[in-house]
Amino acid sequence: MLDIRKRTGWIFFSAMMAQILLVSAQVQTKSGARVLHAVSFEIFSRIEFGTASMVSGTRNAWGNYVGLRGVKGENEALKRRVAELEVQLQQEHALASRSAGLQALLDLKAQATLPTLSAEVIAGNADPVIRTLTINRGAADGIVADMAVIAPGGVVGRIIAPVAQHAARVQLLIDRNAAAGALFERTRAGGMIVGVVGNPPLRMELVSNLADVKPGDAVIASGVDGIFPKGYLIGRVEHADRGTGLYHTISVRPGVDFSSLEEVLVVMTPPRSAVRDEDVK
Numbered sequence: 242m243l244d245i246r247k248r249t250g251w252i253f254f255s256a257m258m259a260q261i262l263l264v265s266a267q268v269q270t271k272s273g274a275r276v277l278h279a280v281s282f283e284i285f286s287r288i289e290f291g292t293a294s295m296v297s298g299t300r301n302a303w304g305n306y307v308g309l310r311g312v313k314g315e316n317e318a319l320k321r322r323v324a325e326l327e328v329q330l331q332q333e334h335a336l337a338s339r340s341a342g343l344q345a346l347l348d349l350k351a352q353a354t355l356p357t358l359s360a361e362v363i364a365g366n367a368d369p370v371i372r373t374l375t376i377n378r379g380a381a382d383g384i385v386a387d388m389a390v391i392a393p394g395g396v397v398g399r400i401i402a403p404v405a406q407h408a409a410r411v412q413l414l415i416d417r418n419a420a421a422g423a424l425f426e427r428t429r430a431g432g433m434i435v436g437v438v439g440n441p442p443l444r445m446e447l448v449s450n451l452a453d454v455k456p457g458d459a460v461i462a463s464g465v466d467g468i469f470p471k472g473y474l475i476g477r478v479e480h481a482d483r484g485t486g487l488y489h490t491i492s493v494r495p496g497v498d499f500s501s502l503e504e505v506l507v508v509m510t511p512p513r514s515a516v517r518d519e520d521v522k
Contacts, residue, residue: 355509355510356508358378358382358384359504359506361377370438371417379408379409380405381407385511386401387399388468389468390507391508392504395474396462413499415495419436420434421469423462428454430454434476434493450483454478454481456480462474470510478494480492
């Protein structure tokens with residue numbers, strides 16, 4: 242009985258819908274179009290609009306994605322190019338700096354009256370007290386211990402034993418165990434340069450309190466030690482004070498920048514004995 246009622250209801254609903262469709266098919270709008278056609282067109286146009294919007298959105302999203310991938314690729318290529326140019330610029334700058342240093346060394350070699358041999362610095366010593374460096378010249382090149390080493394800025398130091406066949410160590414003048422005979426270029430007053438742990442790293446000793454010493458005075462090698470050639474620059478006076486005893490307290494700024502040495506000249510004149518006081522007299 243219940244099943245017959247449900248079936249009757251569906252038949253009635255179907256009949257009503259059919260009737261509405263028939264009426265819609267017959268009734269016309271003010272513009273002359275049938276209502277069923279207008280409603281159907283409106284429904285399908287909405288569906289088509291939604292579908293078109295979905296397709297357009299998908300197409301735009303895909304286009305933007307592809308475009309962004311292209312922009313990302315271009316950015317990466319530009320970054321690589323910028324990095325390559327920076328490396329190239331650094332290489333050219335380093336080459337220019339090295340060329341300038343080599344030119345200064347060649348000028349010094351041309352001006353030197355003593356035989357010299359150019360050498361490249363291949364290692365240094367990180368110890369702040371024992372200051373040495375290693376060069377790529379050795380016994381095979383005629384180098385022996387106590388030969389002087391110079392640079393465009395002035396005196397660097399001396400060769401120390403042992404000397405290898407193709408390498409040698411240089412004791413820098415700023416080493417605390419280093420010393421050299423020196424004098425003031427302006428007054429010719431003499432003394433002794435020693436390395437110290439401090440800033441500046443050189444001190445001139447044994448200079449009488451009666452001597453005329455001024456900041457900025459050039460300090461040159463006197464040659465009395467038998468190692469360093471006379472007249473080569475050691476540095477300039479930075480501070481000069483009268484000491485409590487017989488001698489001045491004098492600090493000297495080196496002429497050589499020891500932190501940036503790359504090439505040096507070894508003076509190929511064998512060392513001689515130091516000049517004694519009685520020999521000077």
